[in-house]
Amino acid sequence: EKVEITKEQRALIKAILDAYNRHQIPQDVTKKLLQEQYSAEENFLLLTEVATSQVQVLVEFTKNIPGFLSLDREDQIALLKGSAVEAMFLRSAQVLSKKMPSGYTEVLEERIRKSGMSEEFITPMFNFYKSIGELHMTQEEQALLTTITILTPDRPYVKSHEAVERLQETMLDVLRKLCVLQHPQEPQYFARLLGRLTELRTLHHYHVEMLTSWKTNDHKFTPLLCEIWDVQ
Numbered sequence: 001e002k003v004e005i006t007k008e009q010r011a012l013i014k015a016i017l018d019a020y021n022r023h024q025i026p027q028d029v030t031k032k033l034l035q036e037q038y039s040a041e042e043n044f045l046l047l048t049e050v051a052t053s054q055v056q057v058l059v060e061f062t063k064n065i066p067g068f069l070s071l072d073r074e075d076q077i078a079l080l081k082g083s084a085v086e087a088m089f090l091r092s093a094q095v096l097s098k099k100m101p102s103g104y105t106e107v108l109e110e111r112i113r114k115s116g117m118s119e120e121f122i123t124p125m126f127n128f129y130k131s132i133g134e135l136h137m138t139q140e141e142q143a144l145l146t147t148i149t150i151l152t153p154d155r156p157y158v159k160s161h162e163a164v165e166r167l168q169e170t171m172l173d174v175l176r177k178l179c180v181l182q183h184p185q186e187p188q189y190f191a192r193l194l195g196r197l198t199e200l201r202t203l204h205h206y207h208v209e210m211l212t213s214w215k216t217n218d219h220k221f222t223p224l225l226c227e228i229w230d231v232q
Ligand SMILES: CC(C)c1onc(-c2c(Cl)cccc2Cl)c1COc1ccc2cc(-c3cccc(C(=O)O)c3)sc2c1
Pocket: 024, 025, 030, 033, 044, 047, 048, 049, 050, 051, 054, 084, 085, 088, 089, 091, 092, 095, 102, 104, 108, 112, 115, 221, 225
């Protein structure tokens, strides 16, 4: 049947894409990825700095998701804590899948591979990055997929499950239509995008173990990361 994006849905896409592009990690933070020397310690420190900055960007972006600030305040926190790792996998995936002509791709890959995390996490992580790269997502799809990840109702401690589910369904409906319109030659494209969300859950579980292994090797995180990831 004829898929049509309504006026309201077009406004929603615009609001989310504007917020997504407006909130970025400052250049002085990401530029250090290109400059500093390479060592496991230095790589870990730089990644910690960028991740901390990314969380701050994520908080600002989330506040601009239409409807998010109308949710229960504690649920807003629960959604942010529960989705931060997955949103950061999506963000770093865009950088690593050469989606951004930023010149960070090689240096970021090198620093992640040599940041003291054990091999067992490297493989699934870079398989994910490869699978994201193969999707050739548009900017709108990236922004909407991040929004849908944030609005996942079954995060720990979320009380108003239905309110979050309603918001997420609104975004899923828009993304489904966008996929049909922007990838007409690939009817399964929307399903493939949702498959990435499942992969993100798996990576999230790996990440909890990654943090533990870094902790046992006495790696320090910033207060913001400790708060959002419940470490220390
Ligand atoms: C605390 C730290 C050691 C850590 O622990 N787990 C992870 C992690 C790792 Cl490894 C992989 C995936 C997810 C997580 Cl959460 C990390 C590092 O997480 C990040 C988070 C965001 C970004 C954005 C970047 C980036 C670069 C250039 C340009 C841009 C840009 O947006 O322009 C963004 S790099 C980067 C690194």
